[in-house]
């Protein structure tokens with residue numbers, strides 16, 4: 001039931017972010033940077049996972065470049081190549097590094113398996129949202145990659161990593177359905193606001 005609602009919302013909200021112009025994207029990315037850089041969680045973080053924006057997602061590229069230059073360790077998600085598997089791990093990333101497109105056309109670092117950083121050793125994770133609501137619920141791309149990689153956060157109430165969902169302001173909806181497996185966010189940051197999510 002929820003899955004049908006989520007699929008429909010996903011189509012709708014993806015179209016919304018895809019329709020933003022280059023200029024709107026660029027302004028949104030700078031506003032996002034300005035807000036994120038002030039977050040104490042970002043300032044104190046040493047290990048930061050981000051992503052390469054795709055499909056109209058708001059881009060954290062400037063922030064990752066800044067973090068890299070400040071000698072923080074940056075990571076990007078890399079999905080398993082086997083079509084039958086749907087796992088994702090985080091690999092070291094330097095801002096001028098050559099990336100290789102995955103099966104969705106999203107750039108990934110070349111890193112070897114042994115270089116992957118354990119998800120619970122990351123300080124903050126910047127994750128792309130397809131939609132969000134005021135209660136802090138999130139909708140991703142539907143692969144369940146983030147939900148699976150950070151499922152340990154639901155079971156152990158681990159404080160780390162701090163999960164920060166990023167989205168354009170226009171991706172907010174009134175209310176999203178939630179499922180047991182959805183991992184909770186700590187913050188949602190958009191080009192217009194920083195929202196601390198209340199614990200449920």
Ligand SMILES: Nc1nc2c(c(=O)[nH]1)N(C=O)[C@@H](CNc1ccc(C(=O)N[C@@H](CCC(=O)O)C(=O)O)cc1)CN2
Nearest residue numbers: 051052053054057077079104106128140141143145146
């Ligand atoms: N920038 C970015 N990187 C990311 C994610 C993300 O959402 N954004 N992911 C977060 O999970 C993982 C990749 N997950 C993805 C899941 C679905 C689709 C996607 O475009 N699906 C298409 C068609 C699928 C197909 O052809 O099989 C679709 O739903 O239309 C893309 C990425 C890892 N890296």
Ligand SMILES: Nc1ncnc2c1ncn2[C@@H]1O[C@H](COP(=O)(O)OP(=O)(O)OP(=O)(O)O)[C@@H](O)[C@H]1O
Nearest residue numbers: 006139140141142143144145146147148151179181
């Ligand atoms: N911890 C988990 N273990 C196994 N399957 C999971 C887990 N979490 C989510 N899934 C599966 O992943 C699928 C997609 O879930 P959902 O629609 O909530 O994705 P999403 O949150 O949009 O994606 P993402 O987490 O990649 O951003 C569902 O079919 C769900 O059963």
